[in-house]
Amino acid sequence: MKMVIAIIRHERLQEVQDVLDECGVSGVTVTEVKGCGAQRGYTEKYRGAAVHISLRPRLKIEAVMRSEIVPTVVDKMAEAARTGEVGDGKIFVIGVEDAVRIRTGEHGPETVQHAERAMWGH
Ligand SMILES: Nc1ncnc2c1ncn2[C@@H]1O[C@H](COP(=O)(O)OP(=O)(O)OP(=O)(O)O)[C@@H](O)[C@H]1O
Numbered sequence: 001m002k003m004v005i006a007i008i009r010h011e012r013l014q015e016v017q018d019v020l021d022e023c024g025v026s027g028v029t030v031t032e033v034k035g036c037g038a039q040r041g042y043t044e045k046y047r048g049a050a051v052h053i054s055l056r057p058r059l060k061i062e063a064v065m066r067s068e069i070v071p072t073v074v075d076k077m078a079e080a081a082r083t084g085e086v087g088d089g090k091i092f093v094i095g096v097e098d099a100v101r102i103r104t105g106e107h108g109p110e111t112v113q114h115a116e117r118a119m120w121g122h
């Protein structure tokens with residue numbers, strides 16, 4: 001299994017969730033974060049003075065899934081999150097040793113996939 005971590009714009013959440021859902025990923029964790037990328041922020045005028053705004057709000061999407069589907073999911077997530085402007089975000093992939101469904105005690109990849117679309121957010 002792998003965890004796909006994507007930093008995206010707020011307005012792309014639904015499209016990214018739709019990708020996870022259609023690929024059979026059973027869940028997602030979404031966190032409000034702040035960060036900066038290569039541009040390291042920008043300068044804005046506030047009451048006549050230049051103020052450096054270094055961190056922009058973004059959403060962090062964390063989804064654990066079967067390793068086999070990762071390349072497809074990552075490509076589709078990138079497509080769903082892309083506006084073409086700087087600041088569209090990043091996607092990271094990390095290894096996951098195990099997953100447990102607490103209610104049943106089941107372990108492994110079956111706990112992170114679903115057979116039917118859930119239509120999250122619709
Ligand atoms: N190396 C990194 N490690 C952790 N988070 C990162 C990294 N790079 C970017 N991020 C996160 O992704 C968000 C968006 O990054 P951003 O899209 O600006 O990356 P970029 O490399 O500057 O690409 P672009 O040139 O398209 O803007 C940042 O606000 C930050 O939260």
Ligand SMILES: [Mg+2]
Pocket residue numbers: 036037038039040086087088
């Ligand atoms: Mg940037």
